[in-house]
Amino acid sequence: MSCLAGKSRTCFTRNVSAPELPLSAPLNVGFDYTRSVGPVLGRFVNALRERRVEGVRGSDGRVHVPPLEYDPVTAEALSEFVPVASEGVIVSWSWIAEPVDGQPLSRPFAWALIRLDGADSSILHAVDAGSPASVHTGQRVRIRWADETVGHIRDIAYFVPVDGPDTEATEAPPPVAKREEGAPVSVVITPIHLRYEHSASPEESRYLRGLAEGKLIGQRCPSCEKVYIPPRGACPTDGIPTTDEVELPDTGIVTTFCIVNVPFLGQKIKPPYVAAYILLDGADIAFLHLVLGCDAADVRMGMRVRAAWKPRDEWWTSLENIGHFEPTGEPDAPYESFAHHL
């Protein structure tokens, strides 16, 4: 894939025939899933905070734990609460030899449907039993409460055999929403953390690898001949991958822009500043970047700009290698020349 010095122009007109693997990187997503509980689930989680379990009676007389807001048969709203025991019987179970992140136990355990005494339906939860040989359907188990209860399903840390000792909790309960001292819990918060391996497309990967060498690589649709930067997995007009590589200059025009006046968390530049769509010379699609180096009030549609690259030792596979664009001082492009790119 390398090319000899002095021949780099011809190198960039080639078709990519032996593509390198696309770039990929870990992508970690996290947020606190925040939900209001309402009267039925609210009553349930507030009871858990006091280490009690309450079910709700369905229209057919069955007691459901966890409580259901609406009857599973008639869809009637349910409101008759029934206290149930904090011990019961395993209805069915499976064994998890290698627990995954976030589960109630980080050592091997059983997932089980457990029918608490006084209930007719069952609750899904974890049973800390040591090995699959020490779990069986019909086994009596009891709640191992979390050391600190907050009004959340995870106030039930897990279950243990009725006659067994409390075992050491391996997970702290998740946070609950702020509440007035002594007031009931009305919101539950569950932290969600997911891990992915994110891959760029082959076309995006060529572009990102080009940036690491200070090159702006677009690709041309073989059908409509439009040049996209960043290149796309498929031309949005023709639905076929862009394939022919085009090295673009780092000059272009501002097609449209906005002046950012509002400060926000994590902002890196002091407002006012300009975020603009930059259409590189030879490209058919604009991308978003910053225009600095002049007064925000002087930025115009059609203004000619050039990339201000960061020092070479800061380059990586990112458009951040260009710190911003700044005016070249050349005459503006006429509106008609970019009107169809808006």
Next chain:
Amino acid sequence: MPDVAVVGFAQAPNVRSTPGTTNGVEMLVPIFAEVFERTGLSKEDIGFWCSGSSDYLAGRAFSFIAAVDAIGAFPPIHESHVEMDAAWALYEAWLKIRMGEVDTALVYGFGKSSAGQLRRVLALQMDPYVVAPLWPDSVSVAGIQARLGLESGLWSEKDLAEVAARSRADAAGNPAAQLSGTVEVAELLDAPYFADPLRAHDIAPITDGAAVLVLASAERAADLVDSPAVITGIEHRVDSPALGVRDLTKSPSTAAAGRALDLDGVEVAELHAPFTHQELILRDALGLGDQVRINPSGGVLTGNPMFSAGLARIGEAANRILDGSARKTLAHATSGPVLQQNLVATLEVLS
């Protein structure tokens, strides 16, 4: 109201992982070309586009938007999306044609299951108050369901292994399948448990993939292919999301969907059963006897591309009509945990 027929189906290879993006473009572009080739249609001929996929699978918000590039969505198109298996996107497209709004539609589904940890990601399909915060993985929950049937004598571990062995043998004829070949039941039963009582062969493999299916009004369909597969019935039903309320050894929603259809004379059934025991639950719910050929494609136990596997069942059932090897077939798709939501369709030769 016009009848609706399947006129083309294609799927990407069912693979353990692709190096591509989570937006599916690389998997979709070739299979769109394949169905256009087969039907003689071009993207300008498609009246409505609908897809099924999942942001949680991709780890990105609005992840289906990028996939639209694969369509060639300029000039603007008439497009929609479901955050479910694409079989439900097909249902939306079926309605559009039935209502006379369009006479062709293209339905697609895609998913890169390998980008995250699938069985953990799927925990987020569960009740967000009292179940999902425990992160019950999809395999363990299916294990609970399997044990209920094992301990009540509805099925044995050998019955389950037989489903797996038959599926892999059938998949030998399916070039898209991820697993195929001859395996001995006794050999499968010698393997250790993955999630007691489930062994690896009881669990559909983690699969990246995509599928596309073209629908047309029956009138239009007759001009496009020799023997369109007319959707003579399509129904979907839902069971309670509360796992502990349901009898997990049964699928009342599948049974209800099946009762609303005429299943007499079904020769082939493609069932969306990601676990061996779920095939037995579905056969029972639909009353499918021994005369019905189950999953000649190998089914999802030999390749389970999330969010397109249900659509692919409809495609496989349609293919039997399109290639003239059957006159009436059944397709089933599921979405959600342990067969919570179920769609059943019948397909027949255009009369």
